[in-house]
Amino acid sequence: MNINQELSRVKTHYSNLPRSFFGFLPLYIGVETVLGITILNKCSGAxxxxxxxxxxxxxxxxxxxxxxxxFTLIIYSQGLFQVHTPSLLTYSQIFVVFSFDTFLTCVFTMIFSSQWFTETGSGMSDGSGVDEYGQGASETYEYTFTILITVVALVSRMYFNFILAAFNQELFLHPKYMVDFDDVEQDLKNKNKIVQWWIKSKKSCYNLARHILT
Known part of the structure; x- marks a missing residue:
């Protein structure tokens, strides 16, 4: 399939992903913001x-x-340095890893939230009954605030995921960023095993991202 056919196929499947960050900023600024915030968050793991x-x-x-x-800190950092000269292979890897990371975040958030509510509810049932009205109001406020923060965090995370998806999709749309896999395969022959594995993982992510976004 040549570049024109590939571009036509992608345009046919052009989705309703965001075309700007918060409706008025360029997508690349959104990508910089998303990766910057996520990198700061991942530094806690390091x-x-x-x-x-x-x-x-x-x-x-x-x-x-x-x-x-x-691991994700390394993945996201390479994207932050390449945002103005993006590589479709690199950003496909970032999109796939970020999407999986988002899924894990949602799962663990639900698990931890469930455990927290269970433990908190158990603690409430062990109360002495003194000043029940004031205690109930305080606990209701705490529940509401916790739920609100959790929902905002998850919605923000999903929106960030859509921003990365939209940016990645635009790379697929632009002929300038199309990948010549013949050159990639030729270049792999001169690399060590670790680099070969790294590039092959990018190729796998590229195929998955193209399947999802186009």
């Missing part, structure tokens, strides 16, 4: 790894969470 050197015990979940944060 910081958590330092617990290994302090002797602080880590459970399996913490290990997985911190290592995933470090």
């Amino acid at each position: 910081y958590g790894i330092l617990a290994l050197f302090t002797g602080h015990p880590l459970n399996v979940f913490q290990w997985v969470s911190y290592l995933w944060s470090v």
